[in-house]
Amino acid sequence: MMGQQDRVEQFTNEIADMGLRDPATGRERALVRLGAVLLVVGPIISLAAYLQDKATSGTGLALQQGDDQILALMGVAVALLGLGLFLRYSIANFLRFWLARLSYEQQAQTDRLLSALGSAPAASAKAPGHAPTPAHAEPEPTPTP
Numbered sequence: 001m002m003g004q005q006d007r008v009e010q011f012t013n014e015i016a017d018m019g020l021r022d023p024a025t026g027r028e029r030a031l032v033r034l035g036a037v038l039l040v041v042g043p044i045i046s047l048a049a050y051l052q053d054k055a056t057s058g059t060g061l062a063l064q065q066g067d068d069q070i071l072a073l074m075g076v077a078v079a080l081l082g083l084g085l086f087l088r089y090s091i092a093n094f095l096r097f098w099l100a101r102l103s104y105e106q107q108a109q110t111d112r113l114l115s116a117l118g119s120a121p122a123a124s125a126k127a128p129g130h131a132p133t134p135a136h137a138e139p140e141p142t143p144t145p
Contacts, residue, residue: 038079042078
């Protein structure tokens, strides 16, 4: 079990040496929250502008209707901006975690492979009934049917 803890410590030291910043703190977390807020506020703005536009549609105030339509489109734009911010920073956080995990698993796989290769020649030499072939021996021809 001690080997597992050593690998974890080695992995955390390698990540620290890479100079990656902690995504849990700082600007990225604030931008994910801002994106979520804009994603909620955008449709509220659009809905309010739509309702105001419908309320003024029979009054003949065409300029007010134009302003309400522009405000509704701005609400849609705010919602799309929020969606973009939320997706960008959420996916970046997920992919950062995925990449760190992939790196760790590949390091563990490499360690297992090296330990298996290191013990393979010793195991094959000790196998009963197995005679090692010399390096200069020619392979036997295969019979053709």
